Every structure is written in structure tokens, then in C-alpha cells.
Amino acid sequence: MELVAVIDFETTGLSPAQGDRATEIAAVLLRDGKVVDHYQSLMNCGVAIPSYIEELTGISTAMVRQAPPAAEVMRQVADFVGSHPLVAHNASFDCKFWDAELARIDRRRHQEFACSMLLARRLLPQAPSHKLGVLVDFARLPVAGRAHRALADAQMAASLLSYLEDELRRRYKLREVSHELLRKIQKAPRSQLDQCLERHQRGGLAAR
DNA sequence: TGCCAGGCCCTCTTTAGGGCCTT
Numbered sequence A: 001m002e003l004v005a006v007i008d009f010e011t012t013g014l015s016p017a018q019g020d021r022a023t024e025i026a027a028v029l030l031r032d033g034k035v036v037d038h039y040q041s042l043m044n045c046g047v048a049i050p051s052y053i054e055e056l057t058g059i060s061t062a063m064v065r066q067a068p069p070a071a072e073v074m075r076q077v078a079d080f081v082g083s084h085p086l087v088a089h090n091a092s093f094d095c096k097f098w099d100a101e102l103a104r105i106d107r108r109r110h111q112e113f114a115c116s117m118l119l120a121r122r123l124l125p126q127a128p129s130h131k132l133g134v135l136v137d138f139a140r141l142p143v144a145g146r147a148h149r150a151l152a153d154a155q156m157a158a159s160l161l162s163y164l165e166d167e168l169r170r171r172y173k174l175r176e177v178s179h180e181l182l183r184k185i186q187k188a189p190r191s192q193l194d195q196c197l198e199r200h201q202r203g204g205l206a207a208r
Numbered sequence B: 001t002g003c004c005a006g007g008c009c010c011t012c013t014t015t016a017g018g019g020c021c022t023t
Helices: A051-057 A061-065 A070-081 A091-103 A116-123 A132-138 A150-172 A179-187 A190-202
Strands: A004-011 A022-031 A034-042 A086-088 A113-115
Touching (some): A004 A070, A004 A091, A022 A070, A022 A091, A022 A150, A034 A070, A034 A150, A070 A091, A091 A116, A116 A132, A116 A190, A132 A150, A150 A179, A150 A190
Parallel strands (some): A086 A113
Antiparallel strands (some): A004 A022, A022 A034
């Protein structure tokens, strides 16, 4: 598979539209199931961290006040990621913050997101839940560090993505699993997953 | 004062409701 960037944000809440801001970002570059590089930084967005968020993430107002400005961090991570396809766990969440924080520095996203949670719902319907930590435990993947810190979560999402790609290759005898195929699968109705992959195989894309 | 997201997905559905998942 081509190089992809798996990202994870820690934030002050759930919605940039409601004024929530990013407090930490991590991106790991994944190629053929191996992490080849990573970026991580706390970021100072100039707002206080709600106490329940500090309890969840361990990230305090004092910590982000000592961090580089959010604009500087976003420029760095956007340059680090470049034009590589993006992946996140529950990507709709990270996509909102990625786009909102980029907009603040007058930059725009030029690539699509794939979502490891939507893929896991289709490929691992038997998992007890589709939270990142539960899936990592279910698939017996290594725990990268403290949950709800950006780098650990990005590394675990990358491990999960590799596991899901292996499952796709094994079950459907695919030579290669592209980002484009992941996006097709995550959009396919669960009941039509097999038909989706059969169409893909017939199209010859699997052998490329 | 009270409330505060949003997309996905299932079902006792589709003229809807509610749980899941992210912080």
C-alpha cells in the first residue's frame, strides 16, 4: 500500500463549530504495515482545558501554555503529512479539526480521509465494541502508550489499520490494499461488503 | 435558565429514534 498518514488529535471538546480547539496532534507515516516516521506536538491554542478533558487526556492548561503556537504546529504537521492520504479512527472527528485548524492558517486539505472505525465495523463486526482501545485489545495488538494521548492513539490506529489490511488480503486474496479501496469499503453497506470486494476483484484493481 | 456535534448504522425503519464513537 502507498504511504499513508495516520493522525490523531486531542482537543478541548467535540466540535470546532462550537469553539473547541486542538491541543495535541500526532501523525505517523505508515508504509506496508510499518511506521516509517512520526510527528507529535502539543499545541497552544490560547484556551483553557476543561477539567474533564484534563482528566481524560492528562493534558493540562499549563502544558499547552508551554507548547508552540497552534499555527506553527499545524504548518509543521501539514508539511510533514504533505499530500499523503489520511487515516484516523472515527475520521469524521479528526477531519473536522484538521480542516478547522488548517483554515486558521489559510491552508486547505487536498487529500481524503479513510476511517479505521468504519472499516473495523465492517471487517470486525464481532468485536465487543469499536472503540480504538477495545479493538487493539480484541486484535491483540501492542498498546503504544497512554490512551488519549495523540501519538499513542495514532500508533495504535496505525497498527489497527495494518491488521485490517492483512484481514482484507487474507479473506479476499488481495495482493494490494489501496487507500481508494479502503474508502470504497468504508462507504459500502455492511450487507454488501462481499459484493463490493468481488466487484473490485473483477475490476482488476486488486492485482495492480 | 437550559442547552450545546455530527456522521454512521441498526431497527420494533424509511413520514424516526437512539446508540456508537471521537474529545
